[in-house]
Amino acid sequence: MSRWEPNTRVRLLDAALDLFGGRGYDSVTVAEIAERAGLTKRTFFRHFTDKREVLFAGQEALSRIFAEAITAVPASASPMEAVAAALAAAAAPFGPQRRERAKQVQAVVAGHSDLRERELLKHATLTAAMAGALRERGVPAPAASLAAEIGGLAFTTGFARWIEPGNEREFAELAREALDELVAATATLG
Amino acid sequence: MSRWEPNTRVRLLDAALDLFGGRGYDSVTVAEIAERAGLTKRTFFRHFTDKREVLFAGQEALSRIFAEAITAVPASASPMEAVAAALAAAAAPFGPQRRERAKQVQAVVAGHSDLRERELLKHATLTAAMAGALRERGVPAPAASLAAEIGGLAFTTGFARWIEPGNEREFAELAREALDELVAATATLG
Known part of the structure; x- marks a missing residue:
């Protein structure tokens, strides 16, 4: 990937959100998104398989960021410390300047069952990336899956709180708080 | 739903599996499935929205079985005891006579990304049903989500072991074993 590409992807996303916001997700075409972004349809399809x-x-970058953060923590770190490092590594991609865009994306996704379905798939990919990175650290399979699911729940909860109307707190802090709540909850399961 | 309908659904499933096994999932039509089952296309669409x-x-019945089992355990039961009851309630729908069919379904699903995606959605529905039933018992949200995810992992692991070649053990026993492994793993997360 050239160093220009992340920018192209964000341009396409912003163009798509403009159009979806105005006319609704269903009626907007790939050609219109590309045109609004000042790019060709061919460029769109170099970056995304569909609308x-x-x-x-x-999301793919996020899976990579999470897995790399888990790989990078010292060998002495516990599975939950590794997961906490993964969530902390999302501080940059979920910076305050991204919050409005994230809210808009979420509003579109929430309104379409096929998009919610795709979101679940992406969530599963994220969780699988964490579980894989944990197993590579030597964490046994059940603990790796469990720690990854807890990380996934903390991510989802932190994200939902981050885009709540009126929230001013940062994503990483909210995700960490959700993680701590979940870790505390493990002691109450019986 | 009339008392004949579950039987109709299984007839359609068996007809579909016969055809998918012979010619592959992609080329088989709904009309062919209905015909093989000795039913009309219209009857097919009364039961299923698509192929x-x-x-x-x-899967929908399973979500209901899980939720009802969680609701039925005594108030004194812990969240994990409620989840264990849900998995135990799946003993009947996952009886030994269903194992060959489950293997065939899994083989078709594993070969198609859109089916794997749909499976993730069904899994999420199952987990959400357990989390909802736990919250209705008064289990706080983070513990309810966590217990439901653990139940979902135990279900998936137990199911995978149940359909492994050569396995003779029962689903409920394997799911319970996977649940115990996960509960033991919660103590190792750090």
């Missing part, structure tokens, strides 16, 4: 995918532009 | 759905025939 749905543009809404999940950052 | 994909026939493969997930029992």
Whole structure:
């Protein structure tokens, strides 16, 4: 990937959100998104396989960021410390300047069952990336899957709180708080 | 739903599996499935919205079985005891006589990305049903979500072991074993 590409993906996403916001998701075409972004349809398809995918532009990068953060923590770190490092590594991609865009994406996704379905798939990919990175650290399979699911729940909860109307707190802090709540909850399961 | 309908759904599933096994999933039509089952296309569409759905025939019933089992355990039961009851309640729908069919379904699903995607959605529905039933018992949200995810992992792991070649053990026993492994793993997360 050239160093220009992340910018192209964000341009396409912003163009798509403008159009979806004005006319609704269903009636907008890939050609219109590309045109609004000042790009060709061919360029669109170099970055995304279809109109749905543009809404999940950052998700593959996020799986990579999470897995790399888990790989990078010292060998002495516990599975939950590794997961906490993954969530902390999302501070940059979920910076305050991204919050409005994230809200718009979420509003479109929430309104379409096929987009919610795709979101679940992306969530499963994220969780699988964390579980894989944990197993590579030598964490046994059940603990790796469990820690990854807890990380996934903390991510989802933190994200939902981050885009709540009126929220001013940062994503990483909210995700960490959700993670701590979940870790505390493990002691109450019986 | 009339008392004949569950039987109709299984007939359609068996007809579909026969055809998918012989000619592959992609080329088989709904009309062919209905014909093989000795039913009309219209009857097919009374039970399933599309060809994909026939493969997930029992999933809605399973969500209901899980939720009802969680609701039925005594008030004194812990969240994990409630989840264990849900998995135990799946003993009947996952009886030994269903194992060959489950293997065939899984083989078709594993070969198609859109079916794997649909399976993730069904899994999420199952987990959400358990989390909802736990919250209704007064389990706080983070513990309810966590217990439901653990139940979902135990279900998936137990199911995978149940359909492994050569396995003779029962689903409920394997799911319970997977649940115990996950509960033991919660103590190792750090």
